[in-house]
Amino acid sequence: MNIEIMHRPGNAAAKVTLEPSEQLTAEAGAMIAMSGDIGITTTTHKKESGGILKAVKRMLAGESMFLNHFNASSQRGEIWLATTLPGDMMEHTLDNETLIVQGGSYVASEPDIEIDLGWQGFKSVFSGESIFWVRLVGTGKIIINSFGAIYPIEVDGEYIVDTGHIVAFNDTLDFTITKAGSSWINSFLSGEGLVCKFQGRGTVWCQSHKSSSFGQTLTSTLKPRSA
Template sequence: MDYEILHKPSYALARIRMNAREQIQAETGAMVSMSDSIHMETSTRGSLFGGLRRSVLGGESFFVNTFTAEQSGEVTVAPSLPGDIEVLELRGETLMVQSGSFLASTLGIEVDSQWGGARSFFSKEGLFLLRCSGSGLLFISSYGAIHRIDLGRGERYTVDNGHMVAFDESVGYDVGRSGGWKTTVLGGEGLVCKLEGPGRFYMQTRSEDAFLNWLAPKFPKR
């Protein structure tokens, strides 16, 4: 299996070439095109309860599509919003992926919904993270371009919740106000994710919420 990411970073498209009997799983709706030699099967990934948990708790689709190459062929996948795709090769590592940023993965990656607890209860981007672990290729997507930052041990960094994409499990995080209540309400920044290294994290250069808030006043009111 090999891949290439086309049209980065604004309208990224992942082109995945598979040999016979190779498989990849993707969120429903992610597939753009595929060869005639590729067979697609829709399932709840493991069990009915697992599908429900991913849908209700993880904010992801209830179903996933598994693509199997009966002969050599290709599949192309893309996110629903204009943005970027990053491919990460996990070797027994764990990555926490913001709900909505999981695009696809090889079958060696286990994707599990994780309750974020009070830390993410007020998160603008949803209540839950996806815990992606194992060995294989993980395709994550964003609205806007993806920017990586590496944090040293004890190094702290603050990111607006709407710009989070993914981070290593080793990175500590907490959701809170950007400052005092006056700053939070009047400063336009809202709630933020406070990170502490070591580890890497990925953020997106645009926020869907910010765009929708900008767009709303443009529509005429009745």
């Protein structure tokens, strides 16, 4: 499988080339074009595993409840993946490890990767941002997307990231939700509110913009809708 990401960072799209009979699992709706001989099956879970419970958990995470599985035929095929919002995409390879991805940033993965929700996310209920995190476990390539540009930060020790700017992080990192300033009142007034403090060693991928902030910027210019 070869992944090529084009038109970064504003209008990113991923071209995935599948060798004969290779497979790719992608978020429902992510495919924009593909070779005609690629087969597609839609399931509520990773093929041959999990079940409806996992699908419900995925739905709660803000992810689509359904996953599409693409199968190349006896010939090489290609699939183009894109996202709804303006933003970047990233290819990453997992080597028997775990990556935590913010709900909504998952795009696609190789079939050997287990897609699940980590309960680490439980703590972030208080963050006011996305509640759950998608947990990708295993070995293989993955594609994730962001709102705005995506950039990695190597953490060794401690690092603070605004919860809305986290795209993904290695689960070797421990995190706590904390206040940005020295006092709670200070943090609240600063507009930063709650932040995520990472501890340990690993990588955090951040996005340059926060979709909720952009949406709120638009609110005052949009016509109200009826309740």
